[in-house]
Amino acid sequence: MKRIVYDKYGSVDDLHAVEVNKPIPDKEQILIKVKAVSINPLDWKILMGEVKLVSGKKFPKSVGCDFSGTIESIGQGIQKFKAGDDVFGVINPFKEGVLGEYILVNEKEIARKPANLSFEHAAAIPTAGQSALQMLTKNVNSIKGKEILINGASAGVGMFAIQIAKSQGAIVTAVSSAKGHHLLKKWGSDYVIDYNKEEVTNLRKQFDVIIELSAKLPFRKVKKLMKPESTYITVIPSLWNFVHSFSNNIVSGKKYKILLMKSDTESLNRLASDALKGIDIHISKTYPMSDYKEAYKTIIKEGALGKVVFNILS
Ligand SMILES: NC(=O)c1ccc[n+]([C@@H]2O[C@H](COP(=O)([O-])OP(=O)(O)OC[C@H]3O[C@@H](n4cnc5c(N)ncnc54)[C@H](OP(=O)(O)O)[C@@H]3O)[C@@H](O)[C@H]2O)c1
16 A cells, blocks of 8 residues: 655655555554545644654654545454444544555544545544634633634634634634635634734734634734733644743733644534534645645645645545
8 A cells, every 4th residue: 555654854855655565453443444634734844843852753654644534444442433434533643644545543533424524524624623623612711702813714723713713603803815815704704804914913902812823923912912811822832832821821811822632533523513514614625645745845835725635546
């Protein structure tokens, strides 16, 4: 079977295809024939060695973490799934990668894919969808009627965050460059801002929740946009952010939180059900697996509107 791997930290040019034996599941593992894989920024952050303290020195590594596919075989200890089930999920990207024809997963990493949700759409859900859901349910109290700023809203996490926030009755201000504004509006944003034309920090408005997805708007810059008892959530789990948030949260009512997305079957099921009820999962481009270099180079250069997905034809 084919896998896309790299043998050292570097760039997209270090990715290459290899032929390896189809893996065999142990007692607690499930072998999946992969049908689709979606791209996340963490894929190339790991590839480029930006998080090597966590991802370690073991090579070769494969790339990607979100997938969908069909169960080929299961270990003797597997109770909840059987061969032939269509599933989707996310693996721990610091240990393994999913861009290949077959992968091994454990039961906790997957959920059933509804029959009328495509493999591509299912693969687009896990990381982006669960990140948005966890920010808006676990990190803040009820957001009904609350003012929410989503900075960096036109890619995967923003797509889910806008729609989940709107479904819970929030008032959403979404920020991206102009190329994504038709989507920010389609997903339900009440106000849209082009960061090339307007400094978010100059807004004459205060928010209950600020979701920062661009990695360009630090807490200190937006504090003045926060109501007295409000929450800022960043997706960058750097040491600096942990230290700063810890010291801030002891003394301030303006809370500073850091997302560490944790996958669970219940959230995957909920997001699949939301997708069937009408949450728009916008896939801006699909690539065959063989175009892995072009896909990663393009998304790193141009960004993504919604999600970008590989079709794995084998
Ligand atoms: N900590 C966790 O557990 C966790 C989990 C999931 C994701 N993440 C992180 O969350 C971030 C968002 O991920 P994503 O999948 O949604 O994709 P992404 O490609 O990182 O999305 C970036 C967004 O930021 C916008 N942007 C770029 N420059 C901006 C600026 N100066 N001001 C405002 N917005 C700007 C982009 O819009 P334009 O294209 O218009 O520039 C785009 O909408 C990534 O850094 C990812 O690694 C963290």
